[in-house]
Amino acid sequence: MISKLDLYKVFHVVGKSESFSKAAKELYMTQSAVSQAMMQLERELDTRLFNRTSRGVNLTNEGSLLFEYAHSAINLIDAGEEKMIEFKRLATGELKIGVGDTISKYFLLPYLETFHNKFPNIKLKIVNGTTDELIAVLKSGKVDIVICNFPIDDPTLELRPCFEIQDIFVYGDKYKELLSKRLRIEELVNLPLIFLEPKSNSRKYVEDYLLSKGIRISPEFELGSHDLLLEFAKINLGIACVTKEFSQEYLTTGELYEVQLTEEVPKREVGICFLKRVPLSSASSKFVELIEAVTCD
Template sequence: MTSKLDAYRVFNEVAKQKSFSRAAKALYMTQPAVSQTIMNLEEELGTRLFTRTSKGVVLTNDGQLLYEYISSALNLIEMGERKISESKNLMVGEMKLGVGDTISKYYLLPYLEKFHSDFPNVKLKIINRTTLELCAMLKSGEIDIAVCNLPVKDPAIEVLKCIDIHDVFVCGEKYRYLAIKPRSIEEILQFPVIFLESKSNSRQYVEKYFLAKGIKIQPEIELGSHDLLLEFAKFNFGISCVIEEFAQEYLSNRSVYKIRLLEEIPARAIGFCFLKSVSLSAAARKFVSITLER
């Protein structure tokens, strides 16, 4: 049984070829099958679409009217199919990525550079938010994928771990003597401590760990970015809790010093987050692959 769309494809080809036989050849059909399809279409529409001539067929007035719309519609369908193919091959498209400032600066940029170099026609839309905000944006469909501080515990969100990270305390020259030997957290908290704002996933992770040990954190200063934590420690405002992997430049040039703990804070991770109920786009899948392979 010929579908309505197939019938219109046959009609469109006959109109272009001005011949049932040439249309049949182009469509890899028999001429009787083409003729029957046109007859059925004419019967359904209640009008004649073609007039036979000695040289083939020509469109009637109604046929010409229909052809203008059908030709346009089929061209749009073909364009849509072509765009899907291009998107799958990453020739065009868009990837909406959510990530925090710190992760994008200290971890993600080399992978974004590689992706952009390999697929320059894929438009990148980068949105910087906290982990909590990014999870909400994932569920509202505002972004395709996010790179977040883990853990993220949401039944609607799939998590794919990238790397482990470690929360440590650092200080400037004024408190450098604290870095000579391992210290207890109780000893550290005798000094001014500097943390990220309470809404950040990093702060909540460390705070929860210490609360489980009966230790309540009361920061002297709360800041909105990881870079500021390092700068405030460098200028001796207090002892900052930072991510060791993202503080390597400061540690290597001795702008700040790591204070070892008698009992180190357990490692956590950063990773990709995406909705379980929605398939990742070709661009997002490729970006995940590039990030995890390197």
């Protein structure tokens, strides 16, 4: 049986053409099927919609009123379908990304630039926060994807690792003599330490590793950003736990030095995550493909 929406689509075409035969040709239907569809609609509405003549059909007063509403509705549906096509072609839309400040600065920016140059009509919205905060935002639907520090233990999320990172400890000139030889990590924690604040996923990872060795830490400073860790270590306020890949400028220029440990903190990963139950938008899929094309080569 023909659906109610299809009935109105047929009605709209018949109303425009004022002919069952012309409507049938446009809709790739038989004239009989068009006539039966209009009789069905008239029965359902209990209203005569067309005056039937030997030259064709024309709308009754009731039919003219209904045609105006049907015309608006069909045009809105057509516009909606066109918009869906634009979204698929990435001619319009929005990409909402959750990411931490440090990953945004040291990893994400080149990909944002490339994506924007390729798809300039896609609006980019960036939400910053810790890993836990970003996962909560992702689950609320306020972002499409999150780029953050792994590990994450959440069965509702699809996890796509991108690259490995190494947690290290760094120091300034004041500690050069003291830290000129390799240290056991047990010795290091007796020095003044600078860590990220406890809610940070990076802090939790290193702290959990130390706890597995029976080592508890009590940092002198707990800071809200990776850049501050580097700056505090640079002015000799203590030994900072940082990400090596995001500290290369300081290490290369000799502003900071890496503590040589007898046993390194195990590497971890930065990656992309999104909800398993929610299909990615075209823009999100393209962005994930862009990153994976480089990081997964």
